[in-house]
Amino acid sequence: MSLADRSLALSTGSRNRQRSNFELYAWLFMRVSGVVLVFLVLGHLFIMNILDGGVQRINFAFVAGRWASPFWQVWDLAMLWLAMLHGTNGLRTIINDYAERNQTRFWLKMLLYVSSAFIILLGTLVIFTFDPTIG
Amino acid sequence: MATAPVGTLYRGGQGMWSWVAQRITGIAVFFFLYVHVLDTALVRVSPEAYDIVIATYKTPIVNLLEVGLVGAVLYHALNGLRVIAVDFWSRGPRYQRQMLWAVVGVWVVVMLPGTYYMMRHTVEALFGATP
Numbered sequence A: 001m002s003l004a005d006r007s008l009a010l011s012t013g014s015r016n017r018q019r020s021n022f023e024l025y026a027w028l029f030m031r032v033s034g035v036v037l038v039f040l041v042l043g044h045l046f047i048m049n050i051l052d053g054g055v056q057r058i059n060f061a062f063v064a065g066r067w068a069s070p071f072w073q074v075w076d077l078a079m080l081w082l083a084m085l086h087g088t089n090g091l092r093t094i095i096n097d098y099a100e101r102n103q104t105r106f107w108l109k110m111l112l113y114v115s116s117a118f119i120i121l122l123g124t125l126v127i128f129t130f131d132p133t134i135g
Numbered sequence B: 001m002a003t004a005p006v007g008t009l010y011r012g013g014q015g016m017w018s019w020v021a022q023r024i025t026g027i028a029v030f031f032f033l034y035v036h037v038l039d040t041a042l043v044r045v046s047p048e049a050y051d052i053v054i055a056t057y058k059t060p061i062v063n064l065l066e067v068g069l070v071g072a073v074l075y076h077a078l079n080g081l082r083v084i085a086v087d088f089w090s091r092g093p094r095y096q097r098q099m100l101w102a103v104v105g106v107w108v109v110v111m112l113p114g115t116y117y118m119m120r121h122t123v124e125a126l127f128g129a130t131p
Ligand code: HEM
Pocket: A041, A044, A045, A048, A049, A055, A058, A062, A063, A066, A067, A072, A076, A077, A079, A080, A081, A083, A122, A123, A124, A126, A127, B029, B033, B036, B037, B040, B041, B057, B066, B069, B073
């Protein structure tokens, strides 16, 4: 669907939708975040799994070395937020598609939002409070 | 449902299956990410706790699962770019089928050496040195 078709479908389509552009922005966000995630996530996977020794070399000291650099901190932070928001929005669409009863849909989405918020906050906290001298 | 699926991308055929696969890989990667942020959070507990859990990533079976994860992310990323091209590029819809073959082609070309490098250590550990 093109952008124009999309806004057309949204403004004329579906039952009792309020005049809001939320779905359009969500749709756009999936595409913009997707393009950025190609670099962040595929780069992450290449570094972690292929580059010198791959997964075999990962341990606490390795993470400490990486998070000593603001570059990788920002990289991981951006990846965390974009991937979690992209994935959460994707799951919201899937719940809307398959959960038929209003009640079920509501509670599944609440569960999704609460657990996603928890993961985003935890991941952010871990990056900002990382302490290489712990333990 | 309409009977003539001319010009639709989603009714049966590759268009639908590529979308089903986009959905399944998206869900799988999302659930992995939940667990992954939790395991990374162990760096705030102690170096030992983190190293013990990360050690499971290095075992043969989990190593194989990682190849599957990378394959899922790679498909989702490539096909996601194709979906974006169909939406925003004026000739996207016309070339969507060719682009799907390109997705499959690039996936195979990246996964062949990728699997080799990801599994090399495991294969050496299990069956002795590789040539
Ligand atoms: C088997 C494959 C993977 C391995 C071995 C791996 C490894 C790691 C390691 C060692 C870290 C610690 C931080 C650092 O060194 O930069 C990390 C953090 C992170 N990874 Fe991965 N990763 C994998 C797959 C993924 C995938 C597929 C995603 C995204 C969908 C992802 C997203 C993240 C994020 C968001 C963080 C930061 C976590 C936080 O804020 O606490 N990783 N990963």
